Amino acid sequence: xxxxxxxxxxxxxxxxxxxxxxxxxxxxxxxxxxxxxxxxxxxxxxxxxxxxxxxxxxxxxxxxxxxxxxxxxxxxxxxxxxxxxxxxxxxxxxxxxxxxx
Amino acid sequence: xxxxxxxxxxxxxxxxxxxxxxxxxxxxxxxxxxxxxxxxxxxxxxxxxxxxxxxxxxxxxxxxxxxxxxxxxxxxxxxxxxxxxxxxxxxxxxxxxxxxxxxxxxxxxxxxxxxxxxxxxxxxxxxxxxxxxxxxxxxxxxxxxxxxxxxxxxxxxxxxxxxxxxxxxxxxxxxxxxxxxxxxxxxxxxxxxxxxxxxxxxxxxxxxxxxxxxxxxxxxxxxxxxxxxxxxxxxxxxxxxxxxxxxxxxxxxxxxxxxxxxxxxxxxxxxxxxxxxxxxxxxxxxxxxxxxxxxxxxxxxxxxxxxxxxxxxxxxxxxxxxxxxxxxxxxxxxxxxxxxxxxxxxxxxxxxxxxxxxxxxxxxxxxxxxxxxxxxxxxxxxxxxxxxxxxxxxxxxxxxxxxxxxxxxxxxxxxxxxxxxxxxxxxxxxxxxxxxxxxxxxxxxxxxxxxxxxxxxxxxxxxxxxxxxxxxxxxxxxxxxxxxxxxx
Amino acid sequence: xxxxxxxxxxxxxxxxxxxxxxxxxxxxxxxxxxxxxxxxxxxxxxxxxxxxxxxxxxxxxxxxxxxxxxxxxxxxxxxxxxxxxxxxxxxxxxxxxxxxxxxxxxxxxxxxxxxxxxxxxxxxxxxxxxxxxxxxxxxx
Numbered sequence: 001x002x003x004x005x006x007x008x009x010x011x012x013x014x015x016x017x018x019x020x021x022x023x024x025x026x027x028x029x030x031x032x033x034x035x036x037x038x039x040x041x042x043x044x045x046x047x048x049x050x051x052x053x054x055x056x057x058x059x060x061x062x063x064x065x066x067x068x069x070x071x072x073x074x075x076x077x078x079x080x081x082x083x084x085x086x087x088x089x090x091x092x093x094x095x096x097x098x099x100x101x
Numbered sequence: 102x103x104x105x106x107x108x109x110x111x112x113x114x115x116x117x118x119x120x121x122x123x124x125x126x127x128x129x130x131x132x133x134x135x136x137x138x139x140x141x142x143x144x145x146x147x148x149x150x151x152x153x154x155x156x157x158x159x160x161x162x163x164x165x166x167x168x169x170x171x172x173x174x175x176x177x178x179x180x181x182x183x184x185x186x187x188x189x190x191x192x193x194x195x196x197x198x199x200x201x202x203x204x205x206x207x208x209x210x211x212x213x214x215x216x217x218x219x220x221x222x223x224x225x226x227x228x229x230x231x232x233x234x235x236x237x238x239x240x241x242x243x244x245x246x247x248x249x250x251x252x253x254x255x256x257x258x259x260x261x262x263x264x265x266x267x268x269x270x271x272x273x274x275x276x277x278x279x280x281x282x283x284x285x286x287x288x289x290x291x292x293x294x295x296x297x298x299x300x301x302x303x304x305x306x307x308x309x310x311x312x313x314x315x316x317x318x319x320x321x322x323x324x325x326x327x328x329x330x331x332x333x334x335x336x337x338x339x340x341x342x343x344x345x346x347x348x349x350x351x352x353x354x355x356x357x358x359x360x361x362x363x364x365x366x367x368x369x370x371x372x373x374x375x376x377x378x379x380x381x382x383x384x385x386x387x388x389x390x391x392x393x394x395x396x397x398x399x400x401x402x403x404x405x406x407x408x409x410x411x412x413x414x415x416x417x418x419x420x421x422x423x424x425x426x427x428x429x430x431x432x433x434x435x436x437x438x439x440x441x442x443x444x445x446x447x448x449x450x451x452x453x454x455x456x457x458x459x460x461x462x463x464x465x466x467x468x469x470x471x472x473x474x475x476x477x478x479x480x481x482x483x484x485x486x487x488x489x490x491x492x493x494x495x496x497x498x499x500x501x502x503x504x505x506x507x508x509x510x511x512x513x514x515x516x517x518x519x520x521x522x523x524x525x526x527x528x529x530x531x532x533x534x535x536x537x538x539x540x541x542x543x544x545x546x547x548x549x550x551x552x553x554x555x556x557x558x559x560x561x562x563x564x565x566x567x568x569x570x571x572x573x574x575x576x577x578x579x580x581x582x583x584x585x586x587x588x589x
Numbered sequence: 590x591x592x593x594x595x596x597x598x599x600x601x602x603x604x605x606x607x608x609x610x611x612x613x614x615x616x617x618x619x620x621x622x623x624x625x626x627x628x629x630x631x632x633x634x635x636x637x638x639x640x641x642x643x644x645x646x647x648x649x650x651x652x653x654x655x656x657x658x659x660x661x662x663x664x665x666x667x668x669x670x671x672x673x674x675x676x677x678x679x680x681x682x683x684x685x686x687x688x689x690x691x692x693x694x695x696x697x698x699x700x701x702x703x704x705x706x707x708x709x710x711x712x713x714x715x716x717x718x719x720x721x722x723x724x725x726x727x728x729x
Contacts, residue, residue, distance in 0.1 A: 038271050040275060044282065077243075088253065130719050
C-alpha cells in the first residue's frame with residue numbers, strides 16, 4: 001500500500017465534513033461533520049506516522065490526543081445544544097437568529 | 102529523562118494556575134450558599150501567585166529551563182505576563198459585576214483553565230502541545246460564552262462560537278497534520294530543520310499547510326473576511342467573558358501565529374506577509390466601517406476589536422521587510438506593547454459599559470446619555486478609554502499605534518500606515534458618538550442614577566492607571582521590551 | 590492444549606499445505622457465505638409467500654409490540670437525561686485511551702510516568718466528584 005490512498009481518504013473526509021458543517025441545517029449533523037473533519041486529520045497523522053522515512057509514533061500519539069479533544073469538544077457542543085434546545089425548542093441552524101448584524 | 106524540577110521550571114505559572122483552578126473547583130462544589138462567593142478569590146490568588154513566577158522567568162537562560170515540548174524564552178514569558186495581567190483584570194471585573202450578572206461560579210476556574218491553554222500555546226515547541234493548548238483555550242471559552250444557560254442570547258452565542266471555533270480548529274489541525282507529514286516529527290525545531298529554511302522536499306504540501314493554519318488563525322483572531330461571528334458572540338456572552346475573548350483569546354492566538362509562522366518559515370516570510378498585510382488592511386477597514394452602523398455598544402466594541410486585530414497584524418506583516426534580527430525584535434516589541442495597551446483600554450471600556458448598561462437596563466448608545474451629570478468619574482474614564490482606543494496622544498493607544506506605524510514605515514509599507522491612520526479617524530468618529538452622548542445636553546431629566554460598587558471602581562481605576570501610565574511614561578516598558586531575548 | 594495444537598495444525602496446513610488447500614479453505618467460507626445469505630431469503634421471501642395463505646387484516650398488519658396495542662409514533666424522543674449520561678460516559682471512556690500507552694511502556698517511564706498518570710487519574714476523579722455533587726448522576 002502507498003501513502004496516497006490514505007491522504008485521498010483524508011481529503012475526501014475533510015471535504016465532506018467541511019461541506020456538511022457549512023451547509024447542513026440540523027445542528028447535530030453539523031457537529032458530526034466537524035467530527036469528520038477532525039478524523040480526516042487523524043487519518044493523515046496515522047498514515048504519515050506509518051509511511052514516514054523514519055516511522056515514528058509521534059503521529060499516533062497526536063491522534064490519541066485528538067480523539068480525546070474531539071470527545072470533549074462534542075460533549076461541550078451537545079451540552080450547549082441542549083441548553084439552546086430547552087430555550088428555543090429547536091435544533092435548526094436557522095433558529096439561531098436572535099442576533100443579527 | 103524528564104524530572105519534576107525541569108517541569109516546574111518550564112511550566113511553573115501554568116502549574117500554579119491549574120492547581121488554583123482545581124482547588125477552586127473542589128471548593129465550589131463542596132461548599133454551599135454564600136461561601137461560594139469566595140471561589141473567584143481563589144482564582145485571583147492563584148493569578149497573583151503566578152505573575153511573580155512568570156516575571157522571574159524573564160531573561161532566564163534558555164538551555165537550563167527548556168524541555169522538549171515547552172520553550173522558556175522571553176517571547177513566551179512576555180506573552181504569559183500579558184495574559185496573566187489581563188486575566189487578573191477580567192477576574193476582578195467579573196467579581197465586581199457578579200451582583201448583577203449572577204454568573205455561575207464555574208466561571209472562576211474555567212477562566213483559569215482557559216488561561217493555562219492560552220499560556221501554553223505561546224510557549225509550546227511541539228505541534229501536539231500547541232494543539233492541546235489551543236483546544237483547551239477554545240473549548241473552555243465555548244462554555245464560558247454559553248454560561249448564562251437561561252439566556253437565549255448567551256446560548257446562541259455559545260453555539261455560534263462553538264461551531265465556528267471548532268471548524269477553525271479542525272482546519273488548523275488538518276494543516277498541522279501535513280506539517281508532521283512533511284517533516285516526520287512534531288517538534289517545531291525538527292520541522293524547521295526539515296524545511297531547510299524553505300519549503301523542504303514537498304513544497305505543495307507545505308503551502309497547503311501554511312494556508313490552512315493561517316485561515317484557522319484568522320478565524321480565531323477575527324480577522325476579516327473571517328470576522329462574521331465576532332459581533333454576535335461578543336454581544337451574547339456575559340460582558341467579562343466578552344472582555345476575555347477580546348483580549349486574552351486574541352492575544353494568545355496572535356502568540357501562536359508568531360511562534361509557528363516565524364519559527365518555521367522565518368526564511369520565507371516575505372512571500373506570505375504580503376498576504377497578511379492585505380488581510381490587515383481589509384480587517385482594519387471592515388472592522389471600523391462595521392462599527393459605524395452599530396447602535397448597541399457591545400457590538401460596537403466588538404467591531405472595534407476586529408479593527409484592533411487589524412492593527413495587531415501590521416507588525417506581523419512588517420517583519421518581512423528585512424532579515425535583520427533588530428527589525429523583527431522592533432516589531433515584536435511594538436506588538437506586545439500594543440497588546441498591553443489594548444488589554445487596559447478594552448477591559449476598562451467594557452467595565453464602564455457594564456456599569457452603565459446595568460444602570461439603565463439597555464445596551465444601546467442612549468444608555469450613556471447624560472452620563473457626565475450622573476457620574477462624572479465614569480464618564481471621564483470612558484472618555485479616556487475611548488480616546489485611547491482611537492489613538493489620541495497621552496494615552497497608551499497612541500503610543501502603541503505610533504510604534505506600529507513606525508514599524509510599517511520602516512518596512513516600506515506606507516500603505517499599511519496610511520490605512521492605519523485613516524481607519525483611526527473613522528474610529529474616532531464613532532467613539533465620538535458615545536462621548537457626545539455622555540456630555541451632550543439631556544432632554545429628560547429623569548435619567549436613572551448610576552449605582553456602582555467600590556469593586557467596579559477599582560477595576561476601572563486599574564485599567565485607567567494602566568492606560569495613562571503606558572501613554573505618559575512608556576519608557577520603562579519599552580526599555581524592558583527592547584532588552585528581551587525574544588527567542589532565546 | 591489439545592485445542593491449541595489443533596488450531597496450530599490447521600494454521601500450518603493453511604500456510605504450508607500448498608496453494609490448493611489454501612484456496613479450498615476459502616471455498617468453504619464462500620459456500621457458507623452463500624448458504625447463509627440464500628437460506629433466509631429463500632425461506633422468508635420465496636417459499637413463505639407460496640405456501641402460506643394470504644388473509645391480511647388490520648390486527649395482523651399492526652406493529653407487534655409484545656401483544657400490547659401500539660401507541661404513538663415509533664420515532665419517539667428519548668428523555669434528555671439519557672444524553673447527560675451518554676456525555677459523561679463518552680468523556681470518561683475516551684480518557685482511558687491515555688492509560689493504554691502508559692501501561693504498555695510502564696517500565697520505561699518509571700516513577701515519573703507513574704506520578705503523572707496518578708495526577709491524571711485524580712483530575713478525572715475530581716471531574717467525577719463534580720458531576721456527583723452537581724447531581725448529574727441522579728435520575729430524578
